[in-house]
Amino acid sequence: MSKNNEFVKFDKVDKSYDGKLLVVKDLNLDIAEGEFITMLGPSGSGKTTCLMMLAGFETPTNGEIYLDGNPISNIPPHKRGIGMVFQNYALFPHMTVYENLAFPLKVRKMLKDEIDKKVDKALSMVSLTGFENRMPGQLSGGQQQRVAVARALVFDPAVVLMDEPLGALDKNLRESMQYEIKHIHESIGVTVVYVTHDQSEALTMSNRIAVFNDGKVQQLSSPDKLYEEPVNSFVAEFIGENNRFDGEVLDISNGVCKVKIGAGEILANPISVKSKGEKTTVSIRPERALINPKDKMDNSHKGKIEEVIYHGDHTRVRINLLNNSEFILKVPNSSQNLDIKLGNEIDIGWNSVDARALDPK
Amino acid sequence: MSSETQKILTTDGIPLEESLKKAEKKNKIKAFLLVAPLLLYLLITYIFPIGDMFLRSIDDKMVTTMLPKTFKAMEKWDGKELPEEEVFEAFYLDYRILVKEKSFGKLATQLNYEKNGFKSILKKLARKQKKFEEGNYKEQIMKVHKRWANVEYWRAIKRRAPEYTYSKYLKGVDMYENEEGKIVQVEESRRVHKKLWLRTLEIAFFVTLLCFLMAYPIAHLLATLPMKYSNLLMICVLLPFWTSLLVRTASWMILLQQQGIVNDFFVWIGLVADDNRPEMMYNKTGTYVAMTQILLPFMVLPLYSVMKTISPSLMRAGKSLGGTPFVAFWKVYFPLTIPGIGAGCLLVFILAIGYYITPALVGGASGTLISNQIAFHMKSTLDWSFASAMGLMLLVGVLAIYWVYNKLVGIDNIKLG
Numbered sequence: 010m011s012k013n014n015e016f017v018k019f020d021k022v023d024k025s026y027d028g029k030l031l032v033v034k035d036l037n038l039d040i041a042e043g044e045f046i047t048m049l050g051p052s053g054s055g056k057t058t059c060l061m062m063l064a065g066f067e068t069p070t071n072g073e074i075y076l077d078g079n080p081i082s083n084i085p086p087h088k089r090g091i092g093m094v095f096q097n098y099a100l101f102p103h104m105t106v107y108e109n110l111a112f113p114l115k116v117r118k119m120l121k122d123e124i125d126k127k128v129d130k131a132l133s134m135v136s137l138t139g140f141e142n143r144m145p146g147q148l149s150g151g152q153q154q155r156v157a158v159a160r161a162l163v164f165d166p167a168v169v170l171m172d173e174p175l176g177a178l179d180k181n182l183r184e185s186m187q188y189e190i191k192h193i194h195e196s197i198g199v200t201v202v203y204v205t206h207d208q209s210e211a212l213t214m215s216n217r218i219a220v221f222n223d224g225k226v227q228q229l230s231s232p233d234k235l236y237e238e239p240v241n242s243f244v245a246e247f248i249g250e251n252n253r254f255d256g257e258v259l260d261i262s263n264g265v266c267k268v269k270i271g272a273g274e275i276l277a278n279p280i281s282v283k284s285k286g287e288k289t290t291v292s293i294r295p296e297r298a299l300i301n302p303k304d305k306m307d308n309s310h311k312g313k314i315e316e317v318i319y320h321g322d323h324t325r326v327r328i329n330l331l332n333n334s335e336f337i338l339k340v341p342n343s344s345q346n347l348d349i350k351l352g353n354e355i356d357i358g359w360n361s362v363d364a365r366a367l368d369p370k
Numbered sequence: 371m372s373s374e375t376q377k378i379l380t381t382d383g384i385p386l387e388e389s390l391k392k393a394e395k396k397n398k399i400k401a402f403l404l405v406a407p408l409l410l411y412l413l414i415t416y417i418f419p420i421g422d423m424f425l426r427s428i429d430d431k432m433v434t435t436m437l438p439k440t441f442k443a444m445e446k447w448d449g450k451e452l453p454e455e456e457v458f459e460a461f462y463l464d465y466r467i468l469v470k471e472k473s474f475g476k477l478a479t480q481l482n483y484e485k486n487g488f489k490s491i492l493k494k495l496a497r498k499q500k501k502f503e504e505g506n507y508k509e510q511i512m513k514v515h516k517r518w519a520n521v522e523y524w525r526a527i528k529r530r531a532p533e534y535t536y537s538k539y540l541k542g543v544d545m546y547e548n549e550e551g552k553i554v555q556v557e558e559s560r561r562v563h564k565k566l567w568l569r570t571l572e573i574a575f576f577v578t579l580l581c582f583l584m585a586y587p588i589a590h591l592l593a594t595l596p597m598k599y600s601n602l603l604m605i606c607v608l609l610p611f612w613t614s615l616l617v618r619t620a621s622w623m624i625l626l627q628q629q630g631i632v633n634d635f636f637v638w639i640g641l642v643a644d645d646n647r648p649e650m651m652y653n654k655t656g657t658y659v660a661m662t663q664i665l666l667p668f669m670v671l672p673l674y675s676v677m678k679t680i681s682p683s684l685m686r687a688g689k690s691l692g693g694t695p696f697v698a699f700w701k702v703y704f705p706l707t708i709p710g711i712g713a714g715c716l717l718v719f720i721l722a723i724g725y726y727i728t729p730a731l732v733g734g735a736s737g738t739l740i741s742n743q744i745a746f747h748m749k750s751t752l753d754w755s756f757a758s759a760m761g762l763m764l765l766v767g768v769l770a771i772y773w774v775y776n777k778l779v780g781i782d783n784i785k786l787g
Contacts, residue, residue: 064686064690065689065690066686066689066690085689085695086686086689086690087689087690087691087692087693087694087695087697087698088692089690090692091690092690092691093686093687093690093691095683095686095687096683097681097683099681099683099684099686099687100687101684101687101688101701101702102706103705103706112688112691112693112701113691113692113693116691116692116693116694116697117692160691161691164691164692
């Protein structure tokens with residue numbers, strides 16, 4: 010069976026609530042069957058609106074959404090067969106766990122035996138067997154979350170939408186639930202559209218991530234690509250940590266550009282600059298810049314240590330480098346003995362490939 | 371081991387329970403003093419009057435105290451044949467005092483309630499007894515009027531001997547204790563109260579139903595509209611609340627009367643002929659219309675406060691799981707509003723069952739309720755004990771409804787906000 014790469018398709022979708030402001034602008038997004046795709050972005054970036062349009066609770070102002078090739082704008086939510094996990098779980102408080110899970114099956118007029126079987130299976134999937142007769146109010150946050158996931162999956166929907174489902178959980182529980190949801194996805198192969206504003210959640214769980222800002226998808230790619238190769242300064246800034254230099258392109262040749270920043274010049278990888286004189290923001294990941302590099306690197310500068318913060322597995326060092334006092338380095342706490350002390354001058358080096366010259370901020 | 375678990379001591383060696391009691395005592399006294407004024411107020415204005423009402427409703431001492439010797443003599447009388455001479459003598463002695471004190475009229479009224487025809491023979495006896503000779507009072511009294519020789523009348527007197535009576539309660543449901551001591555219904559033409567009770571229940575029920583049908587969508591709208599509009603709507607709901615009850619009822623009179631605005635409108639749009647204007651006031655229609663409008667906020671507010679707490683995502687969840695909008699409403703939203711429905715219905719029903727002013731003004735003869743009858747006995751017939759009895763019956767009825775409700779729905783399922 011070949012996978013349908015356009016299982017869900019947003020085609021030139023616009024959305025406006027008041028006729029003045031576009032919340033979603035010209036959205037084109039293809040989601041493959043069985044994919045785990047995350048919509049990531051700051052609040053107000055339009056990601057939840059996209060999800061609501063897909064679920065059928067909002068209608069696109071312009072454009073069309075296709076599910077398995079069929080336009081769905083005119084299909085009411087209850088006929089779309091899309092499962093959804095809500096931010097606050099939205100479990101029915103007057104029904105037991107069993108009744109909550111049986112609800113989507115009962116409205117589909119399934120037989121009692123079949124319902125029992127499916128509910129059992131769904132509960133064992135989220136390891137909540139034996140909780141059938143509890144009320145949602147008697148469950149912990151994590152358990153409610155699992156019930157919500159089980160309920161969204163119990164009727165075998167083709168697509169499951171999750172709207173910041175882990176937002177209300179504490180950090181440890183959130184992390185274990187991330188893995189659990191990922192494993193469930195892998196084992197049943199359902200298409201998941203996941204919305205979150207937590208980048209680490211997105212990086213951990215997804216096949217692909219769509220970074221939203223200002224109603225537009227800034228970048229759509231796999232987690233590693235997103236982190237290593239951000240295509241613009243918003244994505245570089247939003248995903249992971251990032252050292253920034255604002256400057257102007259002096260020269261561009263052979264896939265390397267020279268950028269003039271306040272106190273000096275650095276070599277960078279021209280991603281979105283084409284010609285001399287353009288303004289640019291150069292982005293360097295903290296772990297790509299090394300202290301006292303052994304190998305020769307084409308960028309090498311001296312910096313003064315301004316702050317040292319101990320983080321357990323690594324130490325963060327804030328350095329004043331080329332007049333940028335916000336330059337952060339991550340030094341792993343290995344046996345390697347580096348002379349990291351406040352006020353010391355040290356050598357910092359990085360390869361120009363890792364310094365990405367992006368659009369100016 | 372076991373002794374350690376039995377009593378836990380504080381670090382100072384005092385048992386923990388004792389120490390806790392001591393520490394909490396001050397707070398308890400403070401708390402009690404705070405509620406004491408309210409408690410006293412309730413006692414004076416609520417518990418005490420209800421107790422007094424109850425005593426008044428069963429009090430029947432008047433006749434007992436007027437004829438002390440008679441009732442003492444009657445103790446031995448079995449009530450089958452005419453009583454012995456000593457009863458007649460005791461009655462004569464009691465009655466002479468009453469005549470002297472000029473209070474025999476009251477006795478006549480009371481005994482006449484018991485049996486018709488007492489008034490005239492007592493008056494006659496009052497005149498004639500002045501010339502009575504000593505001894506053989508039975509003969510002399512029986513000679514005054516032939517009814518005095520009728521054993522029925524003496525039985526009637528004996529029936530009034532107890533200091534307490536439940537006859538007012540029987541009267542409240544159109545029953546009485548007949549001469550044989552059996553509880554029977556009054557004649558068909560005089561059964562007014564039963565009809566009133568039923569009508570009260572009927573009107574209260576339908577007013578509650580109408581209120582519910584109208585309030586549910588309003589409350590839903592209030593809970594889901596954006597703040598800007600819901601505030602305005604809320605004011606519209608509460609506006610009548612801030613207007614005097616009398617003013618509201620009077621405005622309904624202006625609207626509903628035969629030459630009123632509603633009738634004018636009906637004639638204008640050609641719904642009814644000018645000479646055939648329907649009567650919408652001084653009957654049940656008037657009571658229904660006015661009471662529903664007046665009691666509507668009592669239904670809207672509890673419903674609203676409950677609906678406000680229902681997350682809109684629940685309905686969405688219902689729909690996304692495949693329920694049609696109706697199924698999502700009926701299976702998800704509606705069950706969650708039941709506490710509000712319970713609170714609103716109980717509130718409106720209890721208020722409606724004891725409603726007074728509105729039915730008095732717009733109800734006419736066919737639209738009045740039991741409370742109007744109570745007021746009638748308080749003000750017009752001055753039969754306060756009967757009014758008290760009916761008031762208490764109403765109270766017990768309300769408590770019974772509350773009890774049934776508690777059994778069916780559970781009182782902790784009520785939510786007022």
